[in-house]
Amino acid sequence: MYLNALQPAEGSVKNRKRIGRGTGSGRGGTSTRGHKGAKSRSGYSQKSGFEGGQMPLQRRVPKYGFKNINRVEFKAINIDVLQALAESTNETVFNFEFFKSHGLVSKNDKVKILGRGEVSKTVEVHAHAFSQSAISSIEKAGGKTVTL
Structure with a gap:
């Protein structure tokens, strides 16, 4: 093998x-642009969303609702998930690092514990928010809730 x-x-x-290099090339004449019209001319550019004068889609469709810029998104974790984790790992303290290491949340997520299911073990849960039913369920089993 040589270089x-x-x-x-x-x-x-x-x-x-090679466009526009004579008729012999097969791409001379109109240079693959078709005949006449704005699209055949140099310097042509169309506004995005322009539909030839027809009322464009973004103006035909009505406006509704809004996005609240102050909304806080939580990653929801139910109590039945905590129960399953407590049984499989024999952990009693569930904090953010534990949830992250088990793939339940990402580093920028906020955690909210929700009340679906039952917890039988005494556990200590650290999270950003709790539902009322989750707090009562955890404390009924002798556990503790800590808001981050």
Whole structure:
């Protein structure tokens, strides 16, 4: 093998289209732009969403609702998930690092514990928010809730 013998793989390199180089090239004349009209001219650009004068979609569809910029998104974890984790890992303290290491949350998430299911073990749960039913369920089993 020599450097002068190197070649690209078969079919990996294409020749560029030489447009507007005479009729003999097959791409002379209109240079693949069709006949007349704004699209055939140089300097043509169309506004995004322009539909030829027809009322564009973003103006036909009515506006409704809004996005609250102050909304806080929580990652919900139910009590039955805590119960399953307590049984499988024999842990009694559930904090953010524990949830992160078990793939339940990402580093920027906020955690909210919800009340679906029952917890039988005495556990200590650290989270950003709790539902009332989750707090009562955890404390009924002798556990403790800590708001971060």
